[in-house]
Amino acid sequence: MLVDFELIERARSGDDSAFNQVVQAYRKRILGTIARLIGRPEDVEDVGQEVFLRLYFSLDQLRTAEVFEPWLYRLTVNAAYDYLRRQRRRHESRMSDLSEQQVMMADAAAGGKVNVEEIRRTKIRETVDDLLGKISEEDRILLTLKEVEGLSLKELEKIYKVNENALKVRLFRARQRVLKAYEAGEPDAGG
């Protein structure tokens, strides 16, 4: 926990300054998770604000402060899921749209200011974003939380509100689908 239970209790009872402190404590972590879930840096703050907005208006439904973190993660997952669904619809009508990250990289490359490490990182981001774009939003979010965010099965159980076996089945299937997409996209996938 990044904050103590008492602060969450105060925020829950309508103390705006306590809520402010909670946001400031979790902001960076949540923005990082969102960045990896949605893959578009220019929209991360918008989705992050949506998460904390939902948190503000649903804090009174929180049973106890102990379940705050899974609750916040669930809100994050839901907001990312809504964003990805909207984005997929929009993407179908604007296929040539470049992300801000791609535009920045193109500008920097044109100006010769970009270093090798940054190019490598951008390539990795593009590879994974492209790969995750080939699977469903549900699989994308589940895999990102497990493989990239490193959440345990216990933590995922609390977020998804399903038992461990159901979660393992979901994860197995999602892994199979992403592996299939990865193999299809790799030129030397034969061996």
Add this chain to the structure above:
Amino acid sequence: MDRMKNRLDALWVEYREATPDPEAGPNFMPQLWQKIEVRRVETTSVFRRLAKIFVMATVTLALVMGAMLIPHGRITNDEVFYSGTYVDALAAEHSNDYVDVLAAADLR
């Protein structure tokens, strides 16, 4: 298959390293509070609108029920309509009683 799986696992790790947690911009908190205020006002106005609709519906229902329950313009000739007091009604009902008593006394 296993080789691809291992490469994919390595790719997840590299992706995690390539996407560090971003710092929020200076406008993050002011914009968040602005959005909270907008949502608050929207919620209040929705409740206000619902309250108005509820009041209108109640008034309409009351008028309709009133129109149905108050019998106006439907009194036929067969129906008895009392305009006097209860005592007047009793007197009208038993107006012949005295005549009967007087008639019996005359026979004796």
